[in-house]
Amino acid sequence: MTIEVCEPPFPGGEHSLCWWGDIAADLMAGNLRPWLYTPYYLGKIDGEVVGYMGCQTPADTREVGLVEFVWTDEAHRRKGIASLLLGRLVEEFTQAGGLALYLCTANPHAGSLYERHGFRYFVGDGMRYLAPGAGDFDRDYLEGGSPAEVRDATWADLPGASVLYNHPEPRWVVKDYLSESFHDTRYESHFVKTLRRLEGRRGVCLALENAKRRLVGLATVERRGSFAEQHTGILSFRVAPAFSGQAADLLNAAVERCADLEVAVLHVYLADCDDDQKQLLEEAGFGEEARFKRRLRVDGEYVDMVVYARTIAQTAAALFDEGYYYGGRKDWQRERVDAAG
Numbered sequence: 001m002t003i004e005v006c007e008p009p010f011p012g013g014e015h016s017l018c019w020w021g022d023i024a025a026d027l028m029a030g031n032l033r034p035w036l037y038t039p040y041y042l043g044k045i046d047g048e049v050v051g052y053m054g055c056q057t058p059a060d061t062r063e064v065g066l067v068e069f070v071w072t073d074e075a076h077r078r079k080g081i082a083s084l085l086l087g088r089l090v091e092e093f094t095q096a097g098g099l100a101l102y103l104c105t106a107n108p109h110a111g112s113l114y115e116r117h118g119f120r121y122f123v124g125d126g127m128r129y130l131a132p133g134a135g136d137f138d139r140d141y142l143e144g145g146s147p148a149e150v151r152d153a154t155w156a157d158l159p160g161a162s163v164l165y166n167h168p169e170p171r172w173v174v175k176d177y178l179s180e181s182f183h184d185t186r187y188e189s190h191f192v193k194t195l196r197r198l199e200g201r202r203g204v205c206l207a208l209e210n211a212k213r214r215l216v217g218l219a220t221v222e223r224r225g226s227f228a229e230q231h232t233g234i235l236s237f238r239v240a241p242a243f244s245g246q247a248a249d250l251l252n253a254a255v256e257r258c259a260d261l262e263v264a265v266l267h268v269y270l271a272d273c274d275d276d277q278k279q280l281l282e283e284a285g286f287g288e289e290a291r292f293k294r295r296l297r298v299d300g301e302y303v304d305m306v307v308y309a310r311t312i313a314q315t316a317a318a319l320f321d322e323g324y325y326y327g328g329r330k331d332w333q334r335e336r337v338d339a340a341g
């Protein structure tokens with residue numbers, strides 16, 4: 001078998017080499033290259049692809065990456081193909097200064113493959129590989145480099161988001177309400193799914209980046225999609241503890257962007273027990289508005305979920321009119337109803 005390392009564009013390959021429908025066409029067409037370096041490792045026998053896997057790191061900093069889309073042709077399984085490809089991927093990643101690789105799998109056989117290459121189960125079914133010498137990664141990566149600055153999140157933040165959301169701290173029960181991530185679920189393709197959903201003024205995603213170019217905070221606002229609720233948005237955020245002093249900068253920047261989005265009321269869903277998260281919200285002008293009793297299951301107990309809110313404006317222009325699919329009757333339907341008396 002020969003190993004070919006190649007990068008998109010792969011014309012016509014969008015349905016085979018990327019399993020994330022949300023970005024497959026863009027990734028395969030090479031449209032994400034300004035943000036992400038996405039080498040594929042193809043195993044070939046007599047010119048035929050018999051196995052592949054991909055890696056995604058930011059285009060400029062190669063410290064962290066995701067391993068995705070790992071596959072070996074059924075007729076060639078258990079011959080060491082995935083192992084050879086993964087060995088090459090890990091070797092190139094560490095040679096380029098890589099520190100940590102993230103992946104997840106529900107397949108126990110794939111789990112054994114990854115374990116053989118130094119990956120360890122980390123959060124839920126998520127696994128992580130730390131490069132030799134990167135043993136202090138959890139302590140080091142999200143510290144130092146103050147002050148951090150707020151900027152728009154981009155596709156390049158995909159691996160950094162994995163670091164931030166799979167990190168054990170902060171131990172908030174609701175890790176990311178928008179992607180239904182809780183403290184013991186791994187976070188991986190959630191970021192690209194969210195970013196894609198926000199396009200077309202459906203929301204905004206802001207990054208808090210430290211002086212070492214590491215993602216140390218993320219805040220996402222997603223507008224509710226119905227005609228009736230379109231002036232409201234859900235805010236979800238996470239900030240590395242070392243940067244909690246700058247959480248208000250991130251939250252206030254998100255609030256400011258709500259004016260462009262015509263979002264007048266923001267809601268945040270969090271667990272009643274997460275007092276430090278409440279405090280960050282209160283410092284940014286949010287307050288408790290509602291409570292769902294026993295809504296969250298945490299370590300065998302039930303915990304209330306609280307909704308924090310901040311009213312940003314009394315009114316907002318409607319971005320969807322009543323002709324919008326979830327808006328109500330359209331003019332022609334109204335005319336028919338009137339005509340029918």
Ligand SMILES: CC(C)(COP(=O)(O)OP(=O)(O)OC[C@H]1O[C@@H](n2cnc3c(N)ncnc32)[C@H](O)[C@@H]1OP(=O)(O)O)[C@@H](O)C(=O)NCCC(=O)NCCS
Pocket residue numbers: 051069070071072073076077078079080081082083084104105106107109110112113114116
């Ligand atoms: C998982 C998969 C990629 C493994 O590919 P492969 O080329 O057969 O793997 P390898 O031959 O390199 O195996 C490497 C190691 O993985 C483990 N492994 C792989 N398949 C296994 C199986 N069926 N049973 C038990 N262990 C297995 C073993 O530890 C193996 O080492 P060994 O053969 O020396 O015992 C392949 O089975 C596959 O494509 N599965 C479907 C897609 C999938 O689940 N991908 C993973 C998504 S996260």
